[in-house]
Amino acid sequence: MATTRTTPAFVIGNWKMNGMKASISIAREIADGVASVEKCAVALCPPFTLISAVAEAMVDTAVRIGGQDCHSDAIGAHTGDISAAMLSDAGARYVILGHSERRRDHREKSALIAAKLKQAAEALLFPVVCIGETEEEHDRGRTLSVVRRQLRDSVRDDFVLDAKIPNLIVAYEPVWAIGTGRTPTLAEIAVVHAAIRAQLKRRFGKAGRTIAILYGGSVKASNAAEIFGIPNVNGALVGGASLKADDFLPIVQALERSLSQSQ
Ligand code: PGA
Helix, strand or coil: CCCCCCCEEEEEEECCCCCCCHHHHHHHHHHHCCCCCCCCCCECCCCCHHHHHHHHCCCCCCCEECCCCCCCCCCCCCCCCHHHHHHHHHHHCCECCCCCCHHHHHCCCHHHHHHHHHHHCCCCCEEEEEECCCCHHHHCHHHHHHHHHHHHHHHHHHHHHHHHHHCCCCCCCHHHHHCCCCCCCCCHHHHHHHHHHHHHHHHHCHHHCCCCCEEEEEHHHHHHHHHCCCCCCCHHHHHHHHHCCHHHHHHHHHHHHHHHHHC
């Protein structure tokens, strides 16, 4: 009998350039809090220096670990960089690619993200490809064209030929909503996520229906439930609120509740 693949759901915490060894205890608290979570996957992306230690601490828990970036080459003379295979070797299963802070701080363009995506797929990581408009683009009504272009250029058509598409996760993160406490209206999020889903379906057929599309940008306990109620929102990429278990766990619980209600 044919089985229907449902779209997976995720809450992924991005610690950015935060976290010392003492922060492993935060991951432990989060692991305790998600022990009974069944309907969504939970991952934390600590800085590179903590990946091995947090991954070790998370063995036998439901929490998976991710990196915040990887290089576009598999190996070689790239001082200060980390390859996808190294992330995997250190215990990571996910990698964030093309975060707007990388696009801004390191001038990363979508073509480079596409090359990184290939490496991530080779290493069998779950790549979380971030796209999103700046405030100026938003105010000029350019949101959909920016997001569509970034998605097209960051996830190239040939990616699907490698049959790596089922692992792909897309995160819509309006740049102006990241770390600001501001969020788009629910209607705006709905429109962008619908446009992303439409492009994924048009380009990747059946597989495009089951690629998770996360929302990111000032997600917190107080707005998570309403955001997860929006069609085509399959979870969240969480920055600031992933740094404390008390802030992060209610977001995971909100997604779990939303998924239970929609069944
Ligand atoms: P924020 O960050 O939740 O602190 O807004 C989100 C992100 O950058 O992924």
